[in-house]
Amino acid sequence: xxxxxxxxxxxxxxxxxxxxxxxxxxxxxxxxxxxxxxxxxxxxxxxxxxxxxxxxxxxxxxxxxxxxxxxxxxxxxxxxxxxxxxxxxxxxxxxxxxxxxxxxxxxxxxxxxxxxxxxxxxxxxxxxxxxxxxxxxxxxx
Amino acid sequence: xxxxxxxxxxxxxxxxxxxxxxxxxxxxxxxxxxxxxxxxxxxxxxxxxxxxxxxxxxxxxxxxxxxxxxxxxxxxxxxxxxxxxxxxxxxxxxxxxxxxxxxxxxxxxxxxxxxxxxxxxxxxxxxxxxxxxxxxxxxxxxxxxxx
Numbered sequence: 001x002x003x004x005x006x007x008x009x010x011x012x013x014x015x016x017x018x019x020x021x022x023x024x025x026x027x028x029x030x031x032x033x034x035x036x037x038x039x040x041x042x043x044x045x046x047x048x049x050x051x052x053x054x055x056x057x058x059x060x061x062x063x064x065x066x067x068x069x070x071x072x073x074x075x076x077x078x079x080x081x082x083x084x085x086x087x088x089x090x091x092x093x094x095x096x097x098x099x100x101x102x103x104x105x106x107x108x109x110x111x112x113x114x115x116x117x118x119x120x121x122x123x124x125x126x127x128x129x130x131x132x133x134x135x136x137x138x139x140x141x
Numbered sequence: 142x143x144x145x146x147x148x149x150x151x152x153x154x155x156x157x158x159x160x161x162x163x164x165x166x167x168x169x170x171x172x173x174x175x176x177x178x179x180x181x182x183x184x185x186x187x188x189x190x191x192x193x194x195x196x197x198x199x200x201x202x203x204x205x206x207x208x209x210x211x212x213x214x215x216x217x218x219x220x221x222x223x224x225x226x227x228x229x230x231x232x233x234x235x236x237x238x239x240x241x242x243x244x245x246x247x248x249x250x251x252x253x254x255x256x257x258x259x260x261x262x263x264x265x266x267x268x269x270x271x272x273x274x275x276x277x278x279x280x281x282x283x284x285x286x287x288x
Contacts, residue, residue, distance in 0.1 A: 034266035035273060103250070107269060110257035116256050119175035120193050122251075126176055 002131070006124035013121060014070035017109075021067065024108050025059025030105050031104035032097075039097050062101075069132055082136050087137035095140065098133035105129060143278050145220055152271040155215045156256060165259070166206035169252040173198050177247045183240055209248070216279050223282045231286035242284035249276040 017024055033040050033048055066071040069079050077084075087093060094113070106125060110117045145153075175193050176182050184190060187201040196202060212230065219226040234240045253272060257264045264272075 031266045031269055035270045036288050106254060107257045107264070110254045111261050114258050116263060119172040119197075120259070122172060122254060123176040 001074060001129055002124065006012070006127070009121060010070045010073065010124055010128050011072060013125070014067040017112075018067050020112070021063035024058045024105075025061070025063035026055045027059070027111070028101065028108040029055055029059045029062070030104040031107060032101050033105070037098075038101045042091070042093050049111065066105075066132060067127075070128065073128065073131070076131065077136050077138070080132070084136060084139045087092055087136055092140075095100040095133065095137040098136060102126070102129040102133060142221070143223070149274065150220060151266050151270040153217055153220065153275045155271060156259065156260075156268070157214065159190055160210070160238040160256070161211035161262075162214070163207055165252070165255055166175060166208070166210035167203035168206070169201075169248065170202055170206035170257045172255060173248045174202065176246075176251060180244055180247060182242070183238065213252075216275075216282070220275075223278050227279070228286055229280040231283050234283060235287040242280075242287055245280040245283045249280050252276070 029048070030050055032049065033043075040048065043058075045051075046058065048055050049057075065080075065083060069076050072079070106122065106129070110122075113121075152272060174184065174196050181190050184202065184205075188199055189195040190199065190202070202211070215226055216223045234242075253269070253276065256272070257269070260268075
């Protein structure tokens with residue numbers, strides 16, 4: 001459950017992260033691929049090695065979607081509707097991977113923001129990413 | 142038995158060696174209590190945990206955070222048999238403290254975030270891997286004696 005204060009904090013934070021979407025997104029993905037090799041199985045058609053253009057473009061895509069959702073969290077289901085369908089019927093990524101990605105995203109944010117990644121922001125972010133993942137998996141079954 | 146490469150040992154020792162336990166311990170524990178508020182259930186006797194500020198300035202919590210890091214230090218110094226090193230601690234957490242072992246993982250994640258924030262980009266994906274492996278072994282050992 002996200003409070004008004006948390007929603008505002010998240011909207012502001014993701015706004016400042018949008019310019020570095022490529023950087024944050026690729027970092028989180030690389031951390032996930034390195035530490036949870038099973039997650040790589042969904043990317044056999046791309047080059048996901050460190051520094052690859054695919055990693056940057058894909059990371060950017062993901063972060064921009066997360067940032068878009070944060071602009072108005074109350075509309076998350078509407079905002080994510082197309083992505084819900086895409087993940088459920090086309091990508092069919094096992095939702096356990098969303099958790100792994102969220103974990104790595106939190107670490108990327110900590111590395112990037114340092115002391116600014118306060119416990120209060122960390123809590124809000126963790127809740128938001130969980131909600132995002134849950135909405136994304138809604139059409140699976 | 143857990144196998145550690147020379148590189149992994151180096152990484153763990155280097156990270157732990159760079160930490161000020163008096164600073165990182167309290168930071169990790171307070172973060173856990175703020176991010177996962179249900180963990181506060183084990184600290185009812187520690188005083189005011191009403192909000193983030195209260196938790197961050199609570200001296201009992203700070204002292205406990207330091208204790209925890211020193212406990213982790215023992216695991217680092219006995220990496221080849223963390224299970225035996227923590228057997229007594231595991232019994233304590235199970236029989237006396239009645240802590241759900243899932244909480245160890247939550248605290249471990251918060252400690253990882255504190256270290257990532259401190260190290261920035263130096264906390265590379267590979268270093269993250271070694272560190273997470275170490276904490277996973279620690280978490281497993283702490284839960285080992287539960288029955």
